[in-house]
Amino acid sequence: MKKDLENIVYLIKEKRYTEVRKTIINFNSVHIGELIEELIEELDVSEAILVFRMLPKNLAAEVFNYISSESQEKIISSITDKELEYIIEEIYFDDMIDLLEEMPAHVVKKILKYSNVEERKLINEFLNYPDYSAGSLMTIEYVDLKKDMTVEEALRHIKDTGLNKETIYTCYVTGKRRKLDGIISLRKLILSDYDIKIKDIMKKDIVHVNTNEDQEEVARVFRKYDLISLPVVDLENRLTGIITIDDVVDVIDQENTEDFQRMAAISPSEEEYLNTGVWTLAKNRLVWLIILMVSATFTGHIIKKFEDVLQSVVILTAFIPMLMDTGGNAGSQSATLVIRSIALGEIKVKDTLKVIWKELRVSLIVGISLSFINFLRIYFIEKVSLYISVTVCITLLFTVVLAKIVGAVLPIIAKKLKLDPAIMASPLITTIVDAASLMVYFSIARAILHI
Amino acid sequence: MKKDLENIVYLIKEKRYTEVRKTIINFNSVHIGELIEELIEELDVSEAILVFRMLPKNLAAEVFNYISSESQEKIISSITDKELEYIIEEIYFDDMIDLLEEMPAHVVKKILKYSNVEERKLINEFLNYPDYSAGSLMTIEYVDLKKDMTVEEALRHIKDTGLNKETIYTCYVTGKRRKLDGIISLRKLILSDYDIKIKDIMKKDIVHVNTNEDQEEVARVFRKYDLISLPVVDLENRLTGIITIDDVVDVIDQENTEDFQRMAAISPSEEEYLNTGVWTLAKNRLVWLIILMVSATFTGHIIKKFEDVLQSVVILTAFIPMLMDTGGNAGSQSATLVIRSIALGEIKVKDTLKVIWKELRVSLIVGISLSFINFLRIYFIEKVSLYISVTVCITLLFTVVLAKIVGAVLPIIAKKLKLDPAIMASPLITTIVDAASLMVYFSIARAILHI
Missing domain, CATH: 1.10.357.20 (SLC41 divalent cation transporters, integral membrane domain)
Known part of the structure; x- marks a missing residue:
């Protein structure tokens, strides 16, 4: 990996951009993130942005999540409004909320310019969930099915809309007023016959949490049921979002670090x-x-x-x-x-x-x-x-x-x-x-x- | 949940089995596991087995993983050979290895009766991986694709074989002598056109670990790359198995508990x-x-x-x-x-x-x-x-x-x-x-x- 990085930094210095693009396009997004950090440190933020421009839209958004908040800030401040819109559009909602929480006011302003009234209302709602609550962990990008769909219709629906969903592996069946009726895994859909109705194969004994639930309890639920995602409902049992396992692993680490610090008589801090x-x-x-x-x-x-x-x-x-x-x-x-x-x-x-x-x-x-x-x-x-x-x-x-x-x-x-x-x-x-x-x-x- | 349990125990006591079956079939497997524990404690292991017999094959195997090892032992000792075969057949390979490690010799013998020479060789190999290594965590049930398949062929292959795979959400593309050529997510398959070749859309920058890697390092890799599964290769770079996120969450808990104990000058123990x-x-x-x-x-x-x-x-x-x-x-x-x-x-x-x-x-x-x-x-x-x-x-x-x-x-x-x-x-x-x-x-x- 180290060597690959050095090689690309070299290619960039030599301005052999076609080769650069060909190489990094096959990279894992974490590795591209590391490359960008390296470029900002060794060369200049403009070189890093150059690499960013080479990436397809959804990869660019993914990579953006894997760089430090200092680098995010530098990049946001230096790119054009159009480029920012390009990235922002693809970022998952929960990552966007995290981003908004970390950035200074002028950057937040720049980001929010591209959201409409509706979106801004939603963003505000999410920013208001208490820290360390289920609400603060969730994302709104889930696959939403109806119980009268057939498996074939459901799969087509996933194919049409799935690109912007954080996970398509668990799908949520909602009824009137977003009430959660059932869940069904993509696995079950793939392995079932096309003409079966969703309501006949969905699970009805649904494990879920409330938006106000503490994140420690959320982690406990994930552990107990070996989940990869978990629906979050509000007080009227309406589906408000889902939590995915990758965020829960972070929660587990965070909670443990906090316990270690408290037990050693240190005021807890999340900073490295x-x-x-x-x-x-x-x-x-x-x-x-x-x-x-x-x-x-x-x-x-x-x-x-x-x-x-x-x-x-x-x-x-x-x-x-x-x-x-x-x-x-x-x-x-x-x-x-x-x-x-x-x-x-x-x-x-x-x-x-x-x-x-x-x-x-x-x-x-x-x-x-x-x-x-x-x-x-x-x-x-x-x-x-x-x-x-x-x-x-x-x-x-x-x-x-x-x-x-x-x-x-x-x-x-x-x-x-x-x-x-x-x-x-x-x-x-x-x-x-x-x-x-x-x-x-x-x-x-x-x-x-x-x- | 407490109430549901009491209700079912009551129905069983009253021998109203049709109603019991109708109720539990919609339950989450963790909850059925809790019910079985309750039955063994309150009534008798034979009543618990009765409930087991009502479950479809794959649900029975899933539930079996969610009961304590004492209850597992009691059930294995009491059921007929045929019933055992029925459960064993459906259990995922990594859970089977865990089971074999926990059971006393006579139970192990009873379980192994149903495996052929080939399987027994594989089981022995897995039992020999050092504790706390990647090898001891992995399962062999993954979806195996070839790079010349089209997306349509791959999806059909998953539909035909996916029922026995621990995860179908990440698929592994292997070449000659099981060499790992690439990976592709089910998401990508679902969202791609049917006639595209796997080799044109698979990821080639593959994050993987070696069978001997320590489990703590495995957890670190999962964290760093936000994975839900990870391929494990041997020294000759051949795919030997995969590790899934649910087992990694257990590893993280285990490692943290160990650190807490060591730091308080206690010899570490995994027991509750x-x-x-x-x-x-x-x-x-x-x-x-x-x-x-x-x-x-x-x-x-x-x-x-x-x-x-x-x-x-x-x-x-x-x-x-x-x-x-x-x-x-x-x-x-x-x-x-x-x-x-x-x-x-x-x-x-x-x-x-x-x-x-x-x-x-x-x-x-x-x-x-x-x-x-x-x-x-x-x-x-x-x-x-x-x-x-x-x-x-x-x-x-x-x-x-x-x-x-x-x-x-x-x-x-x-x-x-x-x-x-x-x-x-x-x-x-x-x-x-x-x-x-x-x-x-x-x-x-x-x-x-x-x-």
Whole structure:
């Protein structure tokens, strides 16, 4: 691929345009997109536009989706109005909406010049769907059939109108006032006899979502039913659009990235790491770090309160890092498993007791094992006194059990409160568990060591 | 849906089978699967089999994929050989391989009875592809066209053979010795004139993967090119199978779950949380907890070494939790962003210097801000002495910078060493940063406080 690119850049520099056209016409649209990026970077936007002009209309529109928004902006600003119209006409509606959302105002104006009143109304409606909703993901370009058509008529209809549809592989059968009556796959159409009526072979048990549904739920529906497209209906059950699998894969990635970031105490951002500015990165991290730092001082206060204990047995301090780290890790394990299971729809709020019962048993096994290993190490190898060894190990057991229960329950509570469970991940749990385990540590120490 | 289920269970109990058949025949296969699970749980496997017998052949096979492996095993063990043959015949090859991998030996034997020598050879070949490779994901049921066919011939070929193909929406054009010459979408076929030759409209810039390719890379290719299916070739460039998007969505979920688990120091497991036994859960968590606990004692040793410092200024102990937690959190933020970016292919090993430079600047901004806030708090509000406040704040700045650099670099090093970057996440980084920051803390304290 790298070589092909270099070759074309060379041909363009040499102005051997016929050869260029012959080569790229067979390229995958993603590769042509890469070529355009390369040209803008190495030569000039005008050379990139030259390549654009060589492409057939629908390929040009496809390629346009595979270049970065900076390059899109550069190209839109530099081409003639006529050329812009040529591309815009072919772009799928959902990609157009995405484009309008990304471009600065003057570019948006330039794009919208070619839409009529009707279209502009529709565009506005789509721009108003809440972010991360099914409505914001859907496209209006689907194949619309009627239930009294025959298979032959349906296939002809697809042939006549299919060029502008985002997918023709699932067709939607609508009745009066766009009510969704059924769906039928192109596969079924192709494999059926020509004279059968659509209503006799369409599926009526239709999986669908509402325009306001959250995109995470949309992804869950796609997973559960192994779909490649999904109809979206409004509150009166009228078909408003469809969502296709390629956009859902993006949603899954986005939702996962968001969870990873939340769980690491970062304010979520969709921007790629290398493209994000230093100040933005710092800002996204600072908020939570400050909250957690201030909370951690609470733990400091506990230590101060027990200063006398530490002063008389300084060695107790040496075990604080081990206790804190193990508590944090144990809690973060449970929290992660529960958060992930909630995200995949495997754990629901009604499972709370089951989860607690499971974590209680797991934490006892894990806590007793760790305490035992720890006792062997500090009593026999490090020769710490028996009383101190016992104090450390009891605290360790308590810490692990507490951490695992808190770690498992907090995400479920968050879910119940309609918050994102991912914010209840390790950093927050560590802070809570730290305080509790130190309190127990010093109390046990006082009792056992009679300080 | 819940209500429909109850209604059918009721009809079955009443033995009103004609009504049952009439109702379920219009159901989505996922919903019929749910019904079957319900029946096995509430009544008996024989009632579930009864429902199975009512389904047309291909629907029965489809439904079979949507029930749990325990139920699959129960059903296979209870049905007659003839009925099994009926289902097996219709199951897609990749689902069959998955089934064979899950079932115990006696069930596998029962299934394989119906395959001939040729088939059994193929099955063995597929069972031998490494786990998590492209080979293990693919199916052999694709539409195979020849480049000299006309569009009309191709469409007729699809109509004649398409019923047994997993997808007919992308067709593969193969030449001598199964060499992949091109691909063509059903969309293109439908929208083209009947007498055009396939070779004139097929795509020749074909995105493909090798059978040994890792599934994570497969998912990346699907994402990059917005595919719904992808051809898999062997070392001699012969088409061996195809991968479809529904299996890739599962791969993406699996890979993400694995990353979440690794990052929380859990040995990865594919089992659902609620279905996993307590002992397995404990085992998956213990290994890393032990490793990290033992490493944390290293931090304890540092404290012991500086016991004299702590004994003379006990208040220093009170800031240890805050320093440790903030260091851990700061490091885990960077590690998470870098691990995620590597997983999505946004950061490569060659970007190491760029990442370090970025993290250095971010960590200085974050570290100075945190130190400043901290100074205000402990010097002005908590009235800690100036020297101690300064000691704490310098250590904090150092800790944040170190944590962020270490957190960002370790995952890249892991990638370079062909390890999973996700193991270099917060728990490990916390342990490393803890030790380093305590060392600095006490050294600065000694220098500034002249202890």
